[in-house]
Amino acid sequence: MTQNLDYLKPEVLTRLSGLALKARLIVEGYVSGLHKSPFQGFSVEFAEHREYVPGDDLRYVDWKVFGKSDRFYLKQYEEETNFACYILLDTSESMQYKSDAAAVSKLEYARYVAAALSYLVIQQQDAAGLATFDVDVTNFLRASSQPSHLKQLIHVMEQTPAGGETLMGPIFHDLSERIRKRGLIIILSDLFDDVNEILLGLKHFRYHRHDVSILQIVDPAEQDFPFEDATLFKGLEQSVEQLTEPRTLRAAYRREFESFLMNVRRGCRDLQMEHALLRTDDRLDVALTSYLTSRMHRAGRT
Numbered sequence: 001m002t003q004n005l006d007y008l009k010p011e012v013l014t015r016l017s018g019l020a021l022k023a024r025l026i027v028e029g030y031v032s033g034l035h036k037s038p039f040q041g042f043s044v045e046f047a048e049h050r051e052y053v054p055g056d057d058l059r060y061v062d063w064k065v066f067g068k069s070d071r072f073y074l075k076q077y078e079e080e081t082n083f084a085c086y087i088l089l090d091t092s093e094s095m096q097y098k099s100d101a102a103a104v105s106k107l108e109y110a111r112y113v114a115a116a117l118s119y120l121v122i123q124q125q126d127a128a129g130l131a132t133f134d135v136d137v138t139n140f141l142r143a144s145s146q147p148s149h150l151k152q153l154i155h156v157m158e159q160t161p162a163g164g165e166t167l168m169g170p171i172f173h174d175l176s177e178r179i180r181k182r183g184l185i186i187i188l189s190d191l192f193d194d195v196n197e198i199l200l201g202l203k204h205f206r207y208h209r210h211d212v213s214i215l216q217i218v219d220p221a222e223q224d225f226p227f228e229d230a231t232l233f234k235g236l237e238q239s240v241e242q243l244t245e246p247r248t249l250r251a252a253y254r255r256e257f258e259s260f261l262m263n264v265r266r267g268c269r270d271l272q273m274e275h276a277l278l279r280t281d282d283r284l285d286v287a288l289t290s291y292l293t294s295r296m297h298r299a300g301r302t
Contacts, residue, residue: 008284011103013112019154023115026284027123083126084143086179087114089157090189092134092166099221102280106217109280110188111157113215113287117186118153122146129179130156133171134164140178168193172201176208185212190222191264199267206271213274215291216264220281225253 006012008029013022051073065073095107104112114130121128122145129143130153139156141149168189179185185205191198191214205212220226261277268275276291 008286009103010109010112010280010282010284013284014104014108019111019115019158020151022112023119023154026112026116026288027119029285083121084129084181084183085117085121085126086129086131086143086175086183086185087117087153088175088185088187088189089114089130089132089160090134090166090168090187091132091138091160091162092164092192093162094166094190094192095217096162097219097222098280099219101221101226102219104280105162106190106219106280107162109278110215110217112284113217113278114157114186114188115154116284116288118150122150128153131175131178132156132160133168133175134162135167136164137171137174137178140175143183166193167197169197169201172198173204176201176204176210179210180208182209183211185210187212187214188217189214190218191216195260195263195267198264199271202267202271202273206273212271213276213291213295214264214268215276215278215287216261217278217280220279223254223257223279225250225257 008026013025016022016025051071062073065071089110091107095110096105098105098108118128118130125145127143127145128149130139130141131137132139139160141153141156166189168191202212202214265275274291274294276287276294278287278290282290
């Protein structure tokens with residue numbers, strides 16, 4: 001029997017009450033077919049070998065070295081700590097955008113994803129933290145694995161309004177200094193900012209050896225540009241309005257948008273960071289699958 005996952009559609013989720021309930025349904029709908037965690041085993045980093053002494057744990061014997069040298073050596077690790085994930089949620093004005101054909105705004109969709117990922121991390125008894133930002137960091141919650149911490153994370157996500165312009169470069173420099181302990185950073189944003197400044201900020205996370213994933217969230221109209229009639233376009237982060245004939249600039253707009261995406265993807269690839277494009281008309285299980293299975297594949301756990 002095929003499982004009915006219609007409740008993972010954005011237009012259905014928006015009719016449900018409470019972000020906590022939505023997060024649980026998203027995770028249960030997605031994890032029903034997931035047999036391995038995409039997050040385990042990140043925070044242990046190999047440092048060096050030392051010779052085996054009686055009583056050492058045989059799990060850490062490097063059998064490849066034994067095969068070459070006929071001597072037992074153990075792998076030593078730089079640190080063995082609980083996994084910690086920080087979710088950085090863009091709450092700038094542009095994230096409020098919702099086209100007529102979309103069920104939810106970019107911010108609402110980002111909240112669904114952020115809440116589901118937080119639920120998933122804490123459910124596996126690891127730590128989740130949160131930062132919301134626009135022109136500044138507006139909220140910062142340290143990572144915790146306590147079940148009660150999930151309620152606090154979701155409360156902040158629900159109560160933080162959209163507002164202000166986006167200055168991601170300085171924001172990422174700031175947050176990289178606050179989150180010094182190596183972990184996973186997940187950024188939820190439309191990335192509507194200067195790409196070079198964004199990449200400079202992302203480099204700071206790499207300097208502290210974080211594993212960084214960028215989940216870029218766009219409205220379908222921002223990518224497809226489906227407008228036909230004369231339309232008044234208004235900038236959400238700048239008070240600029242322009243009446244234009246969409247059909248005359250559709251091709252040029254799409255080229256510009258694809259160039260923007262290409263620059264983002266290339267920059268993330270050069271920094272060895274995960275990038276996934278999520279549209280607000282994507283089902284939430286599809287959105288999670290596109291990201292989490294990519295992580296598992298890269299880690300060799302598929």
